[in-house]
Amino acid sequence: MFAVQDEITRAIVDQLKVRLLPQEKTAIEQPPTSEVEAYTHYLRGRQIFHRGTQASLALARQMFTRAVEIDPLYARAYAGIADCDSRLRSKHGNPISTDLILGTIDRALAIAPDLAEAHAARGYALMVADRRSEAPAAFERALALDPNCHEAHYHFADFCVTAGDFARAAEHYVRALEIKPDDYISPILLMGIFRSLGRPQEAEGYARLGLKRAEESLRLHPEDSKPAQLGATALATLGEEDQAKEWLARALAIDPDDNGTRYNAACVYALLGEVDRAVDLLETYLRQVGPDLKLWFKKDSDLDSIRSHPRYAKLLELAG
Numbered sequence: 001m002f003a004v005q006d007e008i009t010r011a012i013v014d015q016l017k018v019r020l021l022p023q024e025k026t027a028i029e030q031p032p033t034s035e036v037e038a039y040t041h042y043l044r045g046r047q048i049f050h051r052g053t054q055a056s057l058a059l060a061r062q063m064f065t066r067a068v069e070i071d072p073l074y075a076r077a078y079a080g081i082a083d084c085d086s087r088l089r090s091k092h093g094n095p096i097s098t099d100l101i102l103g104t105i106d107r108a109l110a111i112a113p114d115l116a117e118a119h120a121a122r123g124y125a126l127m128v129a130d131r132r133s134e135a136p137a138a139f140e141r142a143l144a145l146d147p148n149c150h151e152a153h154y155h156f157a158d159f160c161v162t163a164g165d166f167a168r169a170a171e172h173y174v175r176a177l178e179i180k181p182d183d184y185i186s187p188i189l190l191m192g193i194f195r196s197l198g199r200p201q202e203a204e205g206y207a208r209l210g211l212k213r214a215e216e217s218l219r220l221h222p223e224d225s226k227p228a229q230l231g232a233t234a235l236a237t238l239g240e241e242d243q244a245k246e247w248l249a250r251a252l253a254i255d256p257d258d259n260g261t262r263y264n265a266a267c268v269y270a271l272l273g274e275v276d277r278a279v280d281l282l283e284t285y286l287r288q289v290g291p292d293l294k295l296w297f298k299k300d301s302d303l304d305s306i307r308s309h310p311r312y313a314k315l316l317e318l319a320g
């Protein structure tokens with residue numbers, strides 16, 4: 001299978017008359033693993049990882065762990081484990097130490113020092129650990145190694161949002177959705193980014209694109225709450241109140257206790273003017289998440305309607 005992939009890649013390069021750098025040529029010629037079963041588990045892990053719920057992250061971690069059990073030198077799978085641990089720590093309050101996460105990334109880099117996914121995982125781990133000054137260099141290193149690394153663009157965009165750099169965040173989310181045609185998360189996040197930038201037409205355009213992709217994801221994976229969560233925010237932005245509530249009800253039926261569901265429900269309620277319900281959810285949410293998501297809460301334009309609420313000061317206190 002890997003030989004066929006290499007043959008196709010070389011044929012494309014030849015047809016396009018592309019001149020490869022030495023490290024790019026080496027990357028093409030070197031298979032990610034010699035074990036097809038490990039590769040299959042890795043691909044499953046990456047697909048499941050992007051769902052972002054606590055249950056899906058635990059399952060994705062199992063996939064990546066199985067991949068390294070089959071091939072202990074599979075660097076990309078170690079990067080996947082680190083990404084899962086970072087997100088479980090940040091989003092769901094799992095007590096996973098930063099040292100453990102960075103140790104997993106060091107193992108990946110010891111095997112493959114120029115692996116973009118591992119450098120992207122390092123940037124994300126540093127952001128989650130509130131070592132923010134160190135994170136940009138890791139993301140930039142990942143993108144220098146592979147300008148088409150989806151994880152690097154996506155995580156760097158997240159970092160830029162928490163820093164309030166919406167223009168740069170937009171650049172990276174746009175690239176992420178171009179690289180991964182089934183990525184419905186980036187366009188829906190761009191909806192809020194362009195709202196913050198005062199560009200409502202572009203916000204609406206990305207809301208519609210994200211909704212279209214979320215609908216397809218729900219069709220393929222009806223058990224997944226994430227497209228329903230984010231699709232509901234897009235529908236609320238587009239003024240489709242009844243449909244937004246239907247999609248949100250579906251997400252809550254699938255993952256009622258998931259922290260991501262809780263946050264996105266708060267966003268939907270805030271967009272629909274049900275501010276008290278939004279604040280109730282956020283009080284629980286902010287007690288469980290890491291410093292990066294507390295910064296996100298402060299920057300998210302979905303929540304603009306709650307900023308004047310009498311209990312907003314308490315939310316800011318919880319956010320630190």
